[in-house]
Amino acid sequence: MPRPDNLRRPRRRPQGPVDHMGVLVPWANVMVETELPDWTDRQVVWHYARLAPPNKETALTGDFLTGLIEATPGGLHQLSRLPLQRIYLACTSASFTQQNAVKQATASAPVEVITAFDALLAALDQFGARSIALATPYPEQVTAIEVEAFSAAGITVTGSASLDLDDGYADLAPAQITDLVHGLIDGSVDRADAVVLSCTAWPTRIALQQLRRTLGRPLISSNLAICMHATRKAP
Known part of the structure; x- marks a missing residue:
């Protein structure tokens, strides 16, 4: 058992009010809850609801994305009694492939x-960026x-460059991502x-x-x- 003096000291409480944000997370996604708190450092309290597609799949297919949207009203219901400022749909591919369905749901x-796609556009606007080099783990057609x-x-x-994968994204090593970006050809990054x-x-x-x-x-993820x-x- 570790001694008390070996435990990490708690961070200081943030000064001023803390915002509460809801997050709709695909049911097998483990990176959202890993990265969001690290980047916001207790400026935000995150509240999560899982989106489980009816087919119980995890691979990035049309049925999977449609299933996430079908599960969205249930996820919103889970968050409905919390004092939230906003809710984020933390699935980028569902965001841009199912835009009308997302609005309805x-x-x-x-x-x-x-x-998540809205957030990417807002971040690009914040940086004044009108052109991007794009890297994804998705299948090429996505x-x-x-x-x-x-x-x-x-x-x-x-x-753009893609790893052409439909699943297993959390298992990727940082080197696979950096190699993908460095592999962009024809001066894509420079332009x-x-x-x-x-x-x-x-x-x-x-x-x-x-x-x-x-x-x-x-660089924006x-x-x-x-x-x-x-x-x-x-951040």
Whole structure:
């Protein structure tokens, strides 16, 4: 048993009021609850509700994404009695592939619902970025849909790269993410105002730290974008 003096000292309580935010999390996603508290450092209290698709799958397929949206009203109900400022839908791929369905599913939410894709757009606006290099773990066809979604939002994608995976994102090593970004060809990163690591389910915190040392431009992940939106400042 560790001695009391070996235990980590509790952090100081934040000065002033603390915001309470709700988060709708895909049921097998373990990175949202790992990264959000680290980046906000007790400026925000996060309250989570799990979205379990009816087919009980975890692979990124059309049925999985549709199932997450079907589960959204139930997730909102779980959060409905809490004193929340906002609720975040922490699934980027559902955010940009199911935009109309998300609006319908969240129309009766007690507070504003911000999707992970909304948060990415807000973060890019905060940095004044109008062009990006995009890296994702998604299947290539899903990444192509995201490129179109960014274009529709007025963001030019100078280049994109995908690991072409439909599951197992939390098991990825930081080196796999940094190699993916460094593998972008034809000067995609050099021509971009920012680099986006899309997806809330892969571990981006260490990868972002490593990439910042070499790329010399803003880097944003889905989870970081949610934190920036929740705190209204870059962590």
